[in-house]
Amino acid sequence: MGNRPAEDTAIISETELRGIVAQILERNGCRSEVAEILAANCVGAERDGSVSHGLFRVEGYIASLRSGWVDGAAVPVLEDKAPGCLAVDAKNGFTQIALDLAREEFTARIRQNGIALLLIRNSHHLAALWPDVEPFAEEGLIALSMINSMTCSVPQGAKKPVFGTNPFALAAPAGKEGMLVFDMATTTTAHGDVQVARREGHMLPPGTGVDRDGNPTGDPAKILDGGALVPFGGHKGSLISLMVELLCAGLGGGHFSWEFDWSGHPGAATPHTGQIFIGIDPSKAGGLPFGMRAETLVEKLREAGLSHLPGRRRHDLRAARAGQVPVAAARLAHLRDLAEGRAG
Amino acid sequence: MGNRPAEDTAIISETELRGIVAQILERNGCRSEVAEILAANCVGAERDGSVSHGLFRVEGYIASLRSGWVDGAAVPVLEDKAPGCLAVDAKNGFTQIALDLAREEFTARIRQNGIALLLIRNSHHLAALWPDVEPFAEEGLIALSMINSMTCSVPQGAKKPVFGTNPFALAAPAGKEGMLVFDMATTTTAHGDVQVARREGHMLPPGTGVDRDGNPTGDPAKILDGGALVPFGGHKGSLISLMVELLCAGLGGGHFSWEFDWSGHPGAATPHTGQIFIGIDPSKAGGLPFGMRAETLVEKLREAGLSHLPGRRRHDLRAARAGQVPVAAARLAHLRDLAEGRAG
Numbered sequence: 035m036g037n038r039p040a041e042d043t044a045i046i047s048e049t050e051l052r053g054i055v056a057q058i059l060e061r062n063g064c065r066s067e068v069a070e071i072l073a074a075n076c077v078g079a080e081r082d083g084s085v086s087h088g089l090f091r092v093e094g095y096i097a098s099l100r101s102g103w104v105d106g107a108a109v110p111v112l113e114d115k116a117p118g119c120l121a122v123d124a125k126n127g128f129t130q131i132a133l134d135l136a137r138e139e140f141t142a143r144i145r146q147n148g149i150a151l152l153l154i155r156n157s158h159h160l161a162a163l164w165p166d167v168e169p170f171a172e173e174g175l176i177a178l179s180m181i182n183s184m185t186c187s188v189p190q191g192a193k194k195p196v197f198g199t200n201p202f203a204l205a206a207p208a209g210k211e212g213m214l215v216f217d218m219a220t221t222t223t224a225h226g227d228v229q230v231a232r233r234e235g236h237m238l239p240p241g242t243g244v245d246r247d248g249n250p251t252g253d254p255a256k257i258l259d260g261g262a263l264v265p266f267g268g269h270k271g272s273l274i275s276l277m278v279e280l281l282c283a284g285l286g287g288g289h290f291s292w293e294f295d296w297s298g299h300p301g302a303a304t305p306h307t308g309q310i311f312i313g314i315d316p317s318k319a320g321g322l323p324f325g326m327r328a329e330t331l332v333e334k335l336r337e338a339g340l341s342h343l344p345g346r347r348r349h350d351l352r353a354a355r356a357g358q359v360p361v362a363a364a365r366l367a368h369l370r371d372l373a374e375g376r377a378g
Numbered sequence: 379m380g381n382r383p384a385e386d387t388a389i390i391s392e393t394e395l396r397g398i399v400a401q402i403l404e405r406n407g408c409r410s411e412v413a414e415i416l417a418a419n420c421v422g423a424e425r426d427g428s429v430s431h432g433l434f435r436v437e438g439y440i441a442s443l444r445s446g447w448v449d450g451a452a453v454p455v456l457e458d459k460a461p462g463c464l465a466v467d468a469k470n471g472f473t474q475i476a477l478d479l480a481r482e483e484f485t486a487r488i489r490q491n492g493i494a495l496l497l498i499r500n501s502h503h504l505a506a507l508w509p510d511v512e513p514f515a516e517e518g519l520i521a522l523s524m525i526n527s528m529t530c531s532v533p534q535g536a537k538k539p540v541f542g543t544n545p546f547a548l549a550a551p552a553g554k555e556g557m558l559v560f561d562m563a564t565t566t567t568a569h570g571d572v573q574v575a576r577r578e579g580h581m582l583p584p585g586t587g588v589d590r591d592g593n594p595t596g597d598p599a600k601i602l603d604g605g606a607l608v609p610f611g612g613h614k615g616s617l618i619s620l621m622v623e624l625l626c627a628g629l630g631g632g633h634f635s636w637e638f639d640w641s642g643h644p645g646a647a648t649p650h651t652g653q654i655f656i657g658i659d660p661s662k663a664g665g666l667p668f669g670m671r672a673e674t675l676v677e678k679l680r681e682a683g684l685s686h687l688p689g690r691r692r693h694d695l696r697a698a699r700a701g702q703v704p705v706a707a708a709r710l711a712h713l714r715d716l717a718e719g720r721a722g
Contacts, residue, residue: 116662118462119492148463149656151493153663176629193683204621206628214624216617267611273560273688274618276675277548280558284550284672285520285658287665292678312493312656314629318460319497321631328628331620334636339537344617 044363051359052077057373058092062099064106071130075165081359082348086226087162089361092369094160097301104128104158104304110135118147121287124157129181129309132157133166140313144175148318152311155287158304159183163203164217164345170313171205171213176324179203181309182282185292187221187263188244190272195262198291198305199225200278205345207316209325211332215345220275221263228254228263282308388707395703396421401717402436406443408450415474419509425703426692430570431506433705436713438504441645448472448502448648454479462491465631468501473525473653476501477510484657488519492662496655499631502648503527507547508561508689514657515549515557520668523547525653526626529636531565531607532588534616539606542635542649543569544622549689551660553669555676559689564619565607572598572607626652 052073059069072095080088098104108127112135115121120140122132132154143150159181170177183198201224203217219225222242231238232254240252246260257263265271283290288308296302316324332343361369371377399417404410416439424432442448452471456479459465464484466476476498487494503525514521527542545568547561563569566586575582576598584596590604601607609615627634632652640646660668676687705713715721 113664115664116492116659117490118494119662121664146461147491147493148460149491149493149495150462151658155665176625189679189682189684191684191686192679194681196678196682204617206624214620216620218614218617220614266614270562270564270610271614273548273562276558276560276679276688279675280550280672281520284668284675285660285663287663290671290675290678314495315460316629318463319629319631320457320459320465321499324628328624331623331628331634334540334634335533335536335620337538338533338540340533340535342535344620 042363043360044366045358045360046366048077048081048357048359051080051361054369054373055089055092058369059095059099059106061373061375062096062106064099067134068106068108068128068131071134072128072161075130075161077359078165079162080361081352081355081357083351084162084164084348086224086230089365089369090226090230091160092372094303096372098158098160098299098304101299101301103296103299103302103306112136112139115153118143118150119153120150121153121155122157124154126156126306127158128304129154129157129159130161130166133309133311137169140311141170141173141175144170144313144315149312149314152313153286154309154311156306157288157309158306159309160304162217163201164205164215164348166309166311167203167205167217168213168215171207171215174207174315174317174325176206176314176316177204178312179309180278180282182279182288182291182307183225183305184294184307186225187265187275188248189276190265190269193248196292197221197265197272197275197279198307199263200275200282200291202274202278206328207325208328208332209323211329211343212349213345214328214332214343218266220265220271220278222266223263225263228257232258281310286310386707387704388710389702389704390710392421392425392701392703395424395705398713398717399433399436402713403439403443403450405717405719406440406450408443411478412450412452412472412475415478416472416505419474419505421703422509423506424705425696425699425701427695428506428508428692430568430574433709433713434570434574435504436716438647440716442502442504442643442648445643445645447640447643447646447650456480456483459497462487462494463497464494465497465499466501468498470500470650471502472648473498473501473503474505474510477653477655481513484655485514485517485519488514488657488659493656493658496657497630498653498655500650501632501653502650503653504648506561507545508549508559508692510653510655511547511549511561512557512559515551515559518551518659518661518669520550520658520660521548522656523653524622524626526623526632526635526651527569527649528638528651530569531609531619532592533620534609534613537592540636541565541609541616541619541623542651543607544619544626544635546618546622550672551669552672552676553667555673555687556693557689558672558676558687562610564609564615564622566610567607569607572601576602625654630654
């Protein structure tokens with residue numbers, strides 16, 4: 035994930051790479067606006083070193099689209115529920131498109147009311163959450179987001195998986211420090227990282243998940259083949275994961291992580307659930323400017339010896355790469371083939 | 379914490395016990411309304427078996443009040459910041475009084491807007507968070523609350539304590555299942571439980587905190603005497619704790635956990651920080667009734683073998699005790715002495 039490419043690594047501009055990925059997505063059934071939004075998300079993650087949510091996801095998108103599981107041409111519908119509450123029926127399309135539709139009005143509601151809620155249902159998500167929340171922090175707003183996924187995690191104290199990886203993300207402006215942003219699976223690790231570990235043949239820490247008999251394991255193959263992940267942090271992390279199910283599916287109207295059946299869609303990889311956003315306008319709170327207070331917190335953390343601030347490694351890599359993304363040459367060639375229809 | 383008293387245990391009605399605690403608080407400088415609210419909170423925790431936040435806290439209240447650190451007679455002031463955002467300056471009093479002042483208007487704003495934010499600053503809190511959020515769930519609303527406390531927790535990757543125990547709580551209506559409610563310190567354990575462990579002479583799990591040299595320990599004395607707690611769940615729990623600091627102090631206008639100096643007030647035990655609430659009206663979200671969806675989640679968790687639902691143990695104990703609270707006889711006698719001014 036460093037910035038110096040190995041010999042078999044190509045350097046390609048973010049713009050060109052986005053074009054290639056968008057072309058792949060269009061070729062597989064996305065309308066052009068959908069393809070562009072998903073490509074920007076996917077290439078942005080690759081650029082920032084979030085490889086488990088970057089180009090690695092392209093095959094998942096293709097398989098989900100081809101199997102008819104997700105509708106790449108879906109046109110989401112915005113619903114006005116209350117002065118501080120908007121909802122979007124994603125019509126079996128991607129949440130990012132639903133968010134894009136709602137963004138302007140949601141931002142206006144946040145600024146008018148001080149806080150607003152956006153509920154997205156009937157939607158699919160196969161990406162990181164930080165690309166969803168960061169743009170709000172760039173506008174001076176605080177954004178929280180949660181999304182439930184597919185059943186793959188055994189709640190603390192239970193015997194069978196119920197929860198998804200159920201990530202939880204926050205982005206907040208931080209004055210001179212840019213922004214504070216985190217995006218965490220509420221499982222021990224993200225599902226994408228388990229898949230990467232299996233592909234690359236390395237073990238995860240013991241207790242990352244359980245095997246098919248419920249025994250703790252760090253073997254990605256045992257976790258993926260009939261086993262499951264577990265929530266991070268024992269019963270407390272399990273409660274955070276429960277909150278994500280409750281708010282995304284219970285409140286937001288999406289499926290719970292176990293409520294969709296993709297068995298008739300071989301290759302389907304995009305959980306069909308719900309996502310919620312809570313947006314806050316800190317300028318409405320009064321008192322000292324929020325950014326100054328966030329700077330104070332960052333300074334204190336630095337003084338206490340914290341070297342990695344949340345989100346900073348990605349942002350540093352983004353700045354260092356300056357729009358140029360390293361990609362394994364063979365991988366890039368394959369992506370070009372997919373884009374041109376020379377590979378399936 | 380069982381329901382059958384030992385021989386040296388007295389049974390007293392919740393009402394009478396509230397009266398005794400309120401009298402103690404009034405005798406130490408609380409105006410009567412403040413004394414009644416805090417006594418109800420404290421006795422409610424004892425009744426529910428939350429002993430670390432029950433009568434155990436009485437001496438902390440007394441010491442904080444007598445030292446002049448907290449103002450038991452303070453009259454909080456409600457501020458209207460935006461249609462969805464209220465704030466309260468607690469005027470160096472207790473957050474529970476600020477919440478009581480704001481409750482009616484905050485509830486109205488939640489119902490009008492679908493979501494609302496309440497920011498409490500210049501406030502003290504020495505109690506559990508679930509008594510703050512449960513009343514909203516009883517009204518059919520979802521409530522989230524966070525509060526930062528006093529520096530006693532070393533962020534993951536740092537060398538010195540920065541964060542407080544920084545609890546995070548949620549209460550949500552759950553139809554026939556009553557409510558789902560959790561209240562967790564974002565440290566490995568609550569500070570009150572470390573104090574109880576030291577008093578009772580038992581060890582906590584290894585890694586609950588660090589000693590004064592930064593070595594992991596489960597010895598409550600080493601954690602309390604120059605050592606510190608750590609966040610639950612490694613870097614992910616540490617990020618949740620960071621969020622609590624950022625939102626309570628950065629957004630809400632309270633002190634960060636390290637920003638108050640109580641050294642001139644010997645015995646002061648009440649952190650002088652900030653607390654925030656996010657309230658959501660699930661009836662505004664549309665779709666299936668939220669309570670029904672919460673029931674579905676509870677059923678699924680039960681099927682998966684989860685025996686303890688969040689908050690259920692407390693609620694079962696509350697029902698079983700039916701307003702009668704067991705208290706060690708010697709402890710009750712001492713509380714009566716404090717109330718009557720026969721003990722100091």
